[in-house]
Amino acid sequence: MLGTKDGISIRYMQLEDYPSVKLFMRDNYWSNGEPLSAAAPAPAPADIELQKCNEQLRDEYYLKTIAQGFSILALDEQGQIVGQQLAEAVGPNYLDIYRKCHSLEQNYYVAMRKLLHHTLKESQIFERYAGYKMLYTRASAVRSDMRGQGLGKRLLATTIEIAKQHNFELLASACSSYYSAKLRLSLGMQCIYALAYKDYKDEQGVVPFQPSEPHTHSQVFVLQLKL
Structure with a gap:
């Protein structure tokens, strides 16, 4: 365990957790938490389950991320997932993953990936921090009835400590949500x-994404851990 407070424990995510993590993301990230999923181009999320788009490719990617050993889960006293934070070590070739989205079946999930690719590319994060050992966080989620209680902050603070323990020199995130951005600040x-x-x-x-207020920007955040 990485810590327990108010009945909520945080531990490292394991590969065998993925079936439960996938269900948790369906209910608390893709359909309830990720602002772009409600503002994607046609077909609308109501027509096709977002998580089913390019599902096999996404499953493989998430499993590779979990296998690195930096992702974490928050569990209640019954052992149910109430929060998660995926994290992976990345290097200058990371954007290659997103470039591939241009050759995939075109759907609103791919449209979201294209936006993220554009955001990361324009940020020039890998040029600015060339040579840094970087941990990148993604797919942060807290169960809907647990939001506003500081759990997201606990998960990110724990990830910062993990990054320090593993001698990462930079923690990075791309945020589509106003609340995720506010938390990082x-x-x-x-x-x-x-x-x-x-x-x-x-x-x-065409302007493909028009999420509701206060979600107005796609942003890239960093925390330098290198002295």
Whole structure:
């Protein structure tokens, strides 16, 4: 265990957790938590389950991330997942994963990946921090009835400590949510790039994402751990 407080324990995520993690993400991230999933281009999320898009490829990617050993879970006293934080060590070739989305079956999940690729590329994070040992966080989620109680902050603070223990020199995140961005600022992370959704256009010149307020920007955050 990485710590227990108010009946909530945090531990490292294991490969055998993935079936439960996948269900948790379906209910508390893709359909309830990720602002872009409710603002994606047609077909609308109501028509097709977002998590089913490119499902096999995504499962493989998540399992590879978990296998690195930096992702964590928050569990209640009954052992049920109430929060998660995926994290992976990344290098200068990380954007290759996102470039591949241009050759995939085109759907709103791929459209989201294209936006993330654009955001990370424009941030020039790998050029700015060339040579840094970097831990990248993604797919942060807290169960809907547990939000607003500081659990997300605990998960991120724990990930920062994990990064320090493993001698990472930089912690990085890309945020589509206003609340995720606010959380990162509260723990001392710095925004190095922000893209207004209204200013982002796809290959057809269309603004594909128009999430509701207060979600207005895709942002990239870093925390330097290197002295």
